[in-house]
Amino acid sequence: MKEKKIEAILEVKNLKKVYMKNDGEPHVAVNGISFELMKGEIFSFLGPNGAGKSTTINMLTAQLTPTDGEIVFQGQSLKDNPIFAKSKVGVVAQHNNLDRGLTARENLIYHGQYFGMSEGDAAKKADELLASFGLTDWGNDYVKSFSGGMAQRLKIARAIMHQPEILFLDEPTTGLDPAYREILWQHVLKLNKEYNTTVFLTTHYMEEPERFSDRVAIYNKGAIKALGTVEELRKKVPSQTIITIVLDALNEDVVKEVKSLADVKDVSVKDEKTFVVYVDNSQKVINELLALIDKKGLALESINLSATTLDDIFIHLTTNDIKND
């Protein structure tokens, strides 16, 4: 059997973006990141709010000029040839960038034609996608009358009108109900399987990368903290079992005492009520935790034992940063 050749479709070298804030202070949104996007992979770029994900996507899709660094798309420098890259990508931007003065159907057809489709092909594809995303009855309505979820569905349909080589999805399922989330993923996985479309995804719903990604980058404060398959990232957390505890109020003392228990590998504080305990011997630690909570006179709201998920990996790799703010 012929082996599939794995090659980089996009190379990102030392990419940097510094914004100037209104008070004249510079803000480093992306601080010199480097990675390669491989042809045909589904790559998730995960990070907290404000980490610089959309800024990165805007640079990779030639909508924003980097302060420094290099982006090479299929061997060509993006800076030297932005039109080439733009013609090959599909983007679901985070904000609503539909043409409000056009109908839904026109938004799709004009986009298809812009990317070289004939009017007939574009119209046929537009009708298929409108049907798929439950917008047939709204096809001739102006986009300005659309609800948030309808606009999001149309943005997704538009991004896949022209079978892009790389599909950039910036929080594509935000505002979508669960049924349309599934429809989005059916389309994305079909494109990926049939046309080897590369996918670059940002999302705050961790189950999506866990289910669908080949590789995940955990990114925070302008830098990549970890990059690999979900299985590889799993090894970066202190244990494969965690206990999540919610108390009426959390204090440093409790966290310190829990940390000192034998069989506790590490503790991360998730929010003002919740902490996560990485353990080896879960049964023993649960008993000890319950005794400790009782001794301290604290009110337990919930306790949950689970295998580490991508959510936990994400929190583990980004909370220390947040706490140090």
Ligand SMILES: Nc1ncnc2c1ncn2[C@@H]1O[C@H](COP(=O)(O)OP(=O)(O)OP(=O)(O)O)[C@@H](O)[C@H]1O
């Ligand atoms: N045009 C701009 N001018 C100045 N600062 C900006 C601009 N755009 C973004 N920023 C800042 O850069 C940082 C990164 O923003 P960005 O939108 O890339 O984050 P994000 O990771 O996409 O966040 P979210 O998960 O909320 O979408 C933020 O602190 C933001 O305030």
Ligand SMILES: [Mg+2]
């Ligand atoms: Mg964003």
